[in-house]
Amino acid sequence: MEPENEESLLKAVEPLENEENLKRKLLEENKKMWVVAGPAIFTRFSTFGINVITQAFVGHIGATQLAAYALVFTLLTRFGTGLLLGGASGLETLCGQAYGARQYEMLGIYLQRSWIVLTSLATLLVPIYIFATPILTALGQDEVIAEEAKIIALWFIPVIYSFVISFSCQMFLQAQSKNMIITYLAVFSLSIHIFLSWLLTMKFGYGITGAMVSTILAYWIPNIGQLVFVTRGGCKETWRGFSTLAFKDLWPVVKLSLSSGAMVCLELWYNAILILLTGYMKDASVEVDALSICLNINGLEMMISLGFLAAASVRVSNELGKGDSRAVKFSIVNVVLTSFVIGVLLFTFFLLFRGRVAYLFTDDGDVAAKVSHLSPLLAFSLLLNSIQPVLSGVAVGAGWQSVVVYVNLGCYYLIGIPFGILLGYVINLQVEGVWIGMLIGTFIQTLMLLIITKKTDWDKQVCVARQRLNRWVVDDQSDVQSRSS
Incomplete structure (x- = not known):
């Protein structure tokens, strides 16, 4: 075979090999x-x-x-x-x-x-x-x-x-x-x-x-x-x-645990404040009942998101421990896209069937009508939930809990809640205004985490993880001698 023909054949085969490698990597990563x-x-x-x-x-x-x-x-x-x-x-x-x-x-x-x-x-x-x-x-x-x-x-x-x-x-x-x-x-x-x-x-x-x-x-x-x-x-x-x-060496563990606890609590309290603010509104009974139904649906969907949070955390931490920064980035993209696709499906479902979903939880027409009215906000919440917890999982896997604490404080409590009060009470949009304000906070928080994740030097994070592990590593022999049982 002539050299020119060989070169043409190699160029034709190379994309196929790359495609096969990508499929194999995707299959292994998804597993x-x-x-x-x-x-x-x-x-x-x-x-x-x-x-x-x-x-x-x-x-x-x-x-x-x-x-x-x-x-x-x-x-x-x-x-x-x-x-x-x-x-x-x-x-x-x-x-x-x-x-x-x-x-x-x-x-x-x-x-x-x-x-x-x-x-x-x-x-x-x-x-x-x-x-x-x-x-x-x-x-x-x-x-x-x-x-x-x-x-x-x-x-x-x-x-x-x-x-x-x-x-x-x-x-x-x-x-x-x-x-x-x-x-x-x-x-x-x-x-x-x-x-x-x-x-x-x-x-x-x-x-x-x-x-x-x-x-x-x-x-x-x-x-x-x-x-x-x-x-x-x-x-x-x-x-x-x-x-x-x-x-x-308990103190470093205490610090990491406290920053992790603060990160999670700030997110949980954020949702609780939404109910608290709604309870002070006129016709609060219908508002709170409708919001409770929406938040129950949101909570059920959050179980899926928390599963992907765990997956993101484990995949990122495992690959950082191995020292493979490229695998870390591939894992992040894969888990975020998978969770986002599920979020898009749920987003579409609740936009299309918003008038019927409420009757699974209530027979009250006023409450059902309010749930239908709130469903677009619920749909956007579900969409954001498909990304935000996964990025939090990336942060946990990399050990950035203390960074996320500041992000949560700023986005949730300095932006989201004040906007919610302004839109709900001052502009008088009622529960919709409070929820829109809270969504603004969640959206900015998600955007911040996306930027932090994208701008991160993962080669440097591999070094940080290695230093953390080397600082606390225990020699096998000393471990045997100190074992109490």
Whole structure:
């Protein structure tokens, strides 16, 4: 064959080879992503389901008890959950990067350090539950409901401590792409919860006591299963036994956990303020009911987004630990685009069927009409939700939690809420104005995270991750000598 013909043939073959390589890389990346995202999404839906089931059975006990349960869960437990989940995301950064760098022995030590930090945080939250009644009364809640909440709040103390094990083990197992066990345990726990709730509240008539005992078991059963899996051979490479090294170098873990907790709490409070501001409006009953339906739909969609957040965090941290900056960028693009496509589908659905969706939740025509009116805002919220949490996951994987705290403060509390008050109350757009203001804050926050992610020197981030890991690495021999059991 002549040289010219050979050269032409090579030029024709090269694009085909590149295309095949891209397809292979996409297939491999999507497999790694869904191994984390799939179980994470399902597990979050199951956890969300525990609260829905409890709320349904408490609703059959009485209206006062239902209102008290909703207050304790929404105002008190959401705050505690945000703090502990955020604190655990610091572990997600460390475990993901250590696993990528094959520093397997460090994952077990990071897990134990996280238990110490999260247990301390949970203990600091206990007084909030002990003094629930005066706190809720001071917030302007009905005294009868606040008094009933005192009993329910005390039952929630074991639930708060369950999050210590639950969140930390989830982060530990996700970093290794071993979170299918969490899904199996979640399904089992949810099934037990449905049966026990019926048995204790409806059959034996134990009321709130029965509902809360079932709830506590529903949260603790997966924890026991996760602990057995981790410590009894499910993670042979990464769990080397309990070690006194867990008590060393705690301060950097505390700082990372606190900044992570602040990042998550600022986002959760942002949505709670939307309901609070709406409650002061005229005809607040219809406004709040319609908004609650929209936020419930938004919350369900958020379970999907949080699954992609976990996937983004694990993929970024793993590749940073490996030292492959190109793989980091490829992973980010893949997970963001996948989540965005799902967001576009949901956006289209709620624009097309906005008049019908409300009747799945209510028979009230006024509320349904208000939901239909708010559906375009809901659709845009779902679209933003498909990007913003994923970018937060990138930040967690890279260890930027403290940076995101400042971004959230500025975009949410200095821009979003003031705009919401201006549009809702001053310009008198009511709930639409408040929501538009909040969306402006979320949009700017998403834009900021996109710019930060795009401008990041990922080669430098690989060096930062390596320095972090080398600073806390433990020699295998010293680990063996210091192991307590």
